Amino acid sequence: QKEVEQDPGPLSVPEGAIVSLNCTYSNSAFQYFMWYRQYSRKGPELLMYTYSSGNKEDGRFTAQVDKSSKYISLFIRDSQPSDSATYLCAMANTNAGKSTFGDGTTLTVKP
Amino acid sequence: GAGVSQSPSNKVTEKGKDVELRCDPISGHTALYWYRQSLGQGLEFLIYFQGNSAPDKSGLPSDRFSAERTGGSVSTLTIQRTQQEDSAVYLCASSQTGRGNEKLFFGSGTQLSVL
Numbered sequence: 001q002k003e004v005e006q007d008p009g010p011l012s013v014p015e016g017a018i019v020s021l022n023c024t025y026s027n028s029a030f031q032y033f034m035w036y037r038q039y040s041r042k043g044p045e046l047l048m049y050t051y052s053s054g055n056k057e058d059g060r061f062t063a064q065v066d067k068s069s070k071y072i073s074l075f076i077r078d079s080q081p082s083d084s085a086t087y088l089c090a091m092a093n094t095n096a097g098k099s100t101f102g103d104g105t106t107l108t109v110k111p
Numbered sequence: 112g113a114g115v116s117q118s119p120s121n122k123v124t125e126k127g128k129d130v131e132l133r134c135d136p137i138s139g140h141t142a143l144y145w146y147r148q149s150l151g152q153g154l155e156f157l158i159y160f161q162g163n164s165a166p167d168k169s170g171l172p173s174d175r176f177s178a179e180r181t182g183g184s185v186s187t188l189t190i191q192r193t194q195q196e197d198s199a200v201y202l203c204a205s206s207q208t209g210r211g212n213e214k215l216f217f218g219s220g221t222q223l224s225v226l
Contacts, residue, residue: 006153032212043115043202043217044154051212088153092211097167098144099215103153 003027006089006102015111019076023089023102026070030091033065034099035074038086047087048074079109115218117203123224124193132188132221134203140216142209143186145178148220149199157201160186161209193225 006023013019021035032051036044048063050056050072056063062075072091076083086106090099116135124130136143145157156170160180171177175194180186190197200220206213 034214036215041219043204043219044215045217046214049212049214090154094211097142097159097161097209097211098156099211100156101146101154 001026003100004089004091004102007105008103009105010108011105012108012110013079015079015081015109017079017109019079019083019107019109021074021076021087021089021105021107023072024070025072025091025100027091027093027100028067028070029093030100031094032092032099033063033072034090034092035061035063036088036090036101038088038104040085044088076107079107081109081111084108115203115205115216117201117218117221119221120219121222121224123226125226126195127192129189129191130193130223132190132201132203132223134186134188134218136184136186136203136205137216138184140205140207141183142206142213143180144204144206144215145186145188146202146204147199148202154202157188159209190223193223195225198223198225 035048037047038044053067064073086104088104089102092099143160146154159167175191178188202220204215204217
């Protein structure tokens with residue numbers, strides 16, 4: 001079983017929709033939870049970063065972490081065609097030296 | 112440099128040949144990572160460097176894979192006797208010190224195709 005499992009997708013939504021992307025994990029040592037966005041033929045770029053449990057909001061994006069359930073989510077409000085990309089969750093512990101990634105969810109937002 | 116640079120961007124090789132992939136991290140970043148991304152898949156960790164040392168090479172899939180880093184900067188990932196299953200995008204990332212709470216900066220990757 002993988003340490004990080006991500007809802008596989010793909011997801012296709014109309015412009016303006018609310019999108020929910022989700023990951024579960026098994027390693028209780030993870031303390032840092034990240035969401036990366038990857039456009040086609042590019043490397044991933046950090047989108048959101050959360051430490052421990054709680055919510056973090058940045059514009060149209062909200063990241064949620066529930067450590068008791070080992071479950072994290074990324075919500076995108078008022079989705080735009082420019083949000084079309086692959087979204088990867090990633091997790092690390094304090095002295096990780098590496099992040100562990102989910103397999104990614106490909107999102108398409110149709111105008 | 113301004114960002115993480117990888118070369119070549121594309122590499123096509125024949126089965127059985129050796130290949131070298133290069134990564135030039137952000138200047139001053141002590142931590143450097145290699146990941147592999149197969150078609151439609153997530154990032155598979157290969158190896159992590161702290162300076163010129165590799166404290167975690169647990170993700171290297173076989174002894175055909177090796178990597179080195181010199182001068183605390185440029186890293187080379189070498190794949191010997193390439194196989195078709197080695198075809199993937201090889202991504203390099205760097206971070207300032209390697210702690211778990213740090214942002215990883217990725218290059219655009221090398222697309223390796225083994226015929």
